[in-house]
Amino acid sequence: MLQFRSPHITPSSLQFRLTLELIGLSILGLGGIALGAGWQMEQNLVAAHKQTLEYIAMRFPDQIQLYSEMGQLEMGLERTVDKVSTPGLAVWVKSDDGKLLVRSPNLDATSPEIHRVDALAAVPETPQVVRFGHRDIVLCGSPLLLNGKSLGKLYLSQDITEDYQKLNVGLWRLFFVSMLTIVLLIVAISLRIRKAMHPLEQMSQVASAVSADDLNGAKLQLNQAPDEVLGLARAFNEMLFRLSESWEHQRQFVGNVSHELRTPLTVVAGYLQSLLRRGDNLSSYQQQALATAAAETERMIRMLQDLLDLARADSGNLHFRLNPIILNTLVAEIADMSQKVSNRPINLLISEEDIVICGDQDRLQQILINLVDNAIKYSAPDQPVDLVLEKTDRHALVHIRDRGIGIPLPHQQRIFERFYRVDESMTRSRDGTGLGLAIAKSLIEGMNGRITLRSKPGEGSTFTLILPLWSYPVEHQPSL
Structure with a gap:
């Protein structure tokens, strides 16, 4: 709206x-x-x-x-x-x-x-x-x-x-x-x-408030305006309509292309992996070339999957299985898994009280892994990453805090846009599709939550997930 x-x-x-x-x-x-x-x-x-x-x-x-x-x-x-x-x-x-x-x-x-x-x-x-x-x-x-x-x-x-x-x-x-x-x-x-x-x-x-999601419903209603302004308003409404159609065509194109390319790329990735496993007679240069091609193919498959998820979210076809989730357990599992995979210290700060939220566990796990992975990538190897779980009257808050390079203020408003990078020269070398934060935002909003960012260059960034607490139905509330 x-x-x-x-x-x-x-x-x-x-x-x-x-x-x-x-x-x-x-x-x-x-x-x-x-x-x-x-x-x-x-x-x-x-x-x-x-x-x-x-x-x-x-x-x-x-x-x-x-x-x-x-x-x-x-x-x-x-x-x-x-x-x-x-x-x-x-x-x-x-x-x-x-x-x-x-x-x-x-x-x-x-x-x-x-x-x-x-x-x-x-x-x-x-x-x-x-x-x-x-x-x-x-x-x-x-x-x-x-x-x-x-x-x-x-x-x-x-x-x-x-x-x-x-x-x-x-x-x-x-x-x-x-x-x-x-x-x-x-x-x-x-x-x-x-x-x-x-x-x-x-x-x-x-014009300043409209976004890609609002193009369909954005329209000027100027019945009492002068003829000159009415003509401008009509041209403005027609422009919004054309933009809406173009945006919808782009979404359909991205979804269709992603869907059509995923199968052949999966086949290519399978053949590359098979060659790598049987490539004992290949030279080191050939093995390195095959490994690079396989890695880039996997990266392309992940990007196509991300694009498909975004296309489904844009069209409203991304379904969520909303159930009660004990957030303490999920956050602890993510911290333990990330620490083992990355061999980096993860500081976990959670309360002893169980915090139960309403969400899709698989989607929420995907979001947390993505954010923790970003925090590890954009901070020094000797710097830990903090995972903090808090609770308010109506919401649960998960803070993912790093002590890395930080994000300048002009870029913070656009960091959740698709393919947006703060500094291409600084981030291109790091693995990623540029869609992770956009997907995290779409997924968290699909679970009636929000994601916020606080960052300062040279001091690090803190991403915060805000999710509604689970409300027990009256018939299932424990009797005192």
Whole structure:
């Protein structure tokens, strides 16, 4: 069964890049809109006040002339100033020699507004924003002409500090609203991109988790995906189907070839052995050649038998006779037999309590012999091999430990693959087909067990068989 793992989002992932780019564009877009809106609001505020002062300055002579017709010029000036004066707007008129002729009711001769303007090197004739300390003033000083005659200079001063403060409050509100919108956009964009990338993530998970045994059942189900992803998913499913067919054909081919070759090779091995037994008149070189040919033929027969076992396991035709097995006895027999055959020390560590497991004794014996034989081959002649038997609540554990060359970490994940060798130059000289661990894995899994590996280069390896304990039926349990 396929098992999926949650993908990690890294800076190099497409999801991270798309999210970052869209968030960046959103921030730039909203930030630009907010800055543009703030700048436009400020320009509108200043322009409105400027237009007001320009209108007053333009209409001021006409107002003077209107009021002067009903009295003297000085009265016309005063009435005009009183008419245009509003809170926040200061109006005064000075003669050409600098004498204050008339002023707004809210001004006097010592008003700071007048002194600040007098301190300026030049007063703009058109309304401009001038900053005095912490105050913002729209100021202009234009010549005052009546019927072509100069009356002096008209000064208009509009305090817009409060309006600026209100504008700043509005801008801060706009800023916070923009930030909140950006946060909501970030969340929405992240969720949307994650949802949009889910089909690709599922495809990646299927591709990384699928194995040769899962090819038949591995299939992508993407009903809600976009058309482009659906097309990719269909192509992916078709590829899995073709791989499944190819893998099945390969299994059948290996099984058929192994079965067909085993009989003629057995005949060849028999003739070679017969020649060796009757080869008294052969030279030493001929006897050595026959011995080599016989050994390689036996090795080929073993490889074909291994391939047949794997083909049966792949097709589900490898049958097991599962019975209760006293593991203590079996492990002790394997240790004693291996020690006699190899003339190597085998350290046996087992508990006195009988450990009964459910398994196929012949298959389990084959696995243990294979693992002990590997431990002997890949360790120095003076180094012992440990066989340790342990028991947990539900499982029995058999550890086969050597102190040999070890297996590098990158190879440990592939060590149970067929024909896989860690180092061809190092292992080719040792006898073996390259199928032993693959067969051990298939056999142990056929008995509902597992095989694990812990290894470190230069320190040795430990293979562990994990098998379920035998559960006595209720009617056969001993009475207390």
